[in-house]
Amino acid sequence: MPSFRQAFFNLLTSQKLTGQFKPEKQEAMYQQYRDSVGLTQDLKFGAQAFDTHAEKRIKDHAGFKTPIGSNKEDTLEKLLKEDTPDPNKKAIKDELKGILTPQAFYTAAQKTYKESIEAFQQRIKEVPDVSIESLRGMHEVINKRARDALLAQQKTELEALKAKADDLAQKIGTLSGNTDLAAIKNNLIADLEKNHKDQLAEFNKSAQENVTILDKASALERKRLIFTAQLEGWAGQLSSRQKEEMIEELERAREENRKKRGLAPGDQRTGAEINVGENQTSAVNPEDLNFIVSATGAKIQHSKGKDGVPGVWTVQLSARILSPFYYFSNKQNPKTEMLTMAQAVRASGFDSITMTINFDDPATQKQRARQAYEAALECGFDPAPLAGQEGKEKPLKGIVLKDGAGKEIDPATLFTPNELIIHHEDAAKRHEKLKAIVEEPAKKPSPELAQDYRKQINDTRDAIRTKAGQAAVDRAQEDTYDTQVKNSLS
Numbered sequence: 463m464p465s466f467r468q469a470f471f472n473l474l475t476s477q478k479l480t481g482q483f484k485p486e487k488q489e490a491m492y493q494q495y496r497d498s499v500g501l502t503q504d505l506k507f508g509a510q511a512f513d514t515h516a517e518k519r520i521k522d523h524a525g526f527k528t529p530i531g532s533n534k535e536d537t538l539e540k541l542l543k544e545d546t547p548d549p550n551k552k553a554i555k556d557e558l559k560g561i562l563t564p565q566a567f568y569t570a571a572q573k574t575y576k577e578s579i580e581a582f583q584q585r586i587k588e589v590p591d592v593s594i595e596s597l598r599g600m601h602e603v604i605n606k607r608a609r610d611a612l613l614a615q616q617k618t619e620l621e622a623l624k625a626k627a628d629d630l631a632q633k634i635g636t637l638s639g640n641t642d643l644a645a646i647k648n649n650l651i652a653d654l655e656k657n658h659k660d661q662l663a664e665f666n667k668s669a670q671e672n673v674t675i676l677d678k679a680s681a682l683e684r685k686r687l688i689f690t691a692q693l694e695g696w697a698g699q700l701s702s703r704q705k706e707e708m709i710e711e712l713e714r715a716r717e718e719n720r721k722k723r724g725l726a727p728g729d730q731r732t733g734a735e736i737n738v739g740e741n742q743t744s745a746v747n748p749e750d751l752n753f754i755v756s757a758t759g760a761k762i763q764h765s766k767g768k769d770g771v772p773g774v775w776t777v778q779l780s781a782r783i784l785s786p787f788y789y790f791s792n793k794q795n796p797k798t799e800m801l802t803m804a805q806a807v808r809a810s811g812f813d814s815i816t817m818t819i820n821f822d823d824p825a826t827q828k829q830r831a832r833q834a835y836e837a838a839l840e841c842g843f844d845p846a847p848l849a850g851q852e853g854k855e856k857p858l859k860g861i862v863l864k865d866g867a868g869k870e871i872d873p874a875t876l877f878t879p880n881e882l883i884i885h886h887e888d889a890a891k892r893h894e895k896l897k898a899i900v901e902e903p904a905k906k907p908s909p910e911l912a913q914d915y916r917k918q919i920n921d922t923r924d925a926i927r928t929k930a931g932q933a934a935v936d937r938a939q940e941d942t943y944d945t946q947v948k949n950s951l952s
Contacts, residue, residue, distance in 0.1 A: 748764075815838050
């Protein structure tokens, strides 16, 4: 019987490879390389948020649905319809139009927002290595600048309406014959306040769509960065030939990604050395790889999919008699290959994984199927039906196991009920930890950083304008408008 010391050594050795996939290890990798999280994907951002707000804001009397009479259809809009020229109606219309006329800072902010989103998109192309944290910061600066301008416009309108509400109520009452002037006044103000609230929500909704794009991209890039760091990290455990082969494949995939996105070629790597001291790496999309050399030294081949169809990762496990050290090792080599493949699928951005286990020997088939299911769970896949699939007769699930004939394997045939409960409970905790790593909330940029982001955006706006033969941004005038907005909101 082995001693306790030997048993403990065996346990540590068995986790040397599989332990590299633990959330704690992934968190450490992320923290080491977090400033390297850039983009390996092209993103499209909408610039219509401000335009949508401008289009739907109340611009004149026609936007008011304020009730004037006892009947619901007796509205201000109906009252002021011109059958014949009426100076009293014109006076009310002119007064409302004057209150609602956009301020110069608002009109300028609408153009600035559109240009800034275009510059933001351009900057992503020009500086593909810029971190997603910086992109989030830039977008926050663009958003805040636009939102402050429209809030200032709304505040200006509301204050002007309140200042003239008594006079307007008197004129409307005289025209309509309604003597309840307080109700007319309150309804006018309430109507404008409701429109302001609705349009601010509309702006936030449109702007949030860009934030959601960034957040989803950020989570995916973090998965890719961690996976790439894993590949580079365990390359040092491989033979010199395997290490060189893996590093060259990573660089080939990076170059392919740059070419696909129309970016300039990167600096050519002269060798297979990795300078982790600089805490620099460039994330790779696993879908761009032709193969992976896993931490065990086994080569996992990738058959790339076409037209958006996911690729297939395959590893051939040789017979025990041909590779005794691979199987007799206490390092859980087969499970390491399955963890590697599951991690590659996760870093490709998929929410579900199908693992096919094809062995002639029933006992080996069951053992490998168990390991495959465990690997999928440990890499963050949920065995439950995918979102929107709940309640369906044959729902798409997060984890699907199949045998060589394509028949689905029920996990209940691989584990006892108690084992499945324990696996699922452990996986749920693990999922939360993994989710916390990749969905770390954005940090609000400091005033100094926000100023720098604004300068970068304005510089790019200038470049776009110059290319179009237009004058550069009048920064002094924009600063004046920003001061007006700030004063209005303070």
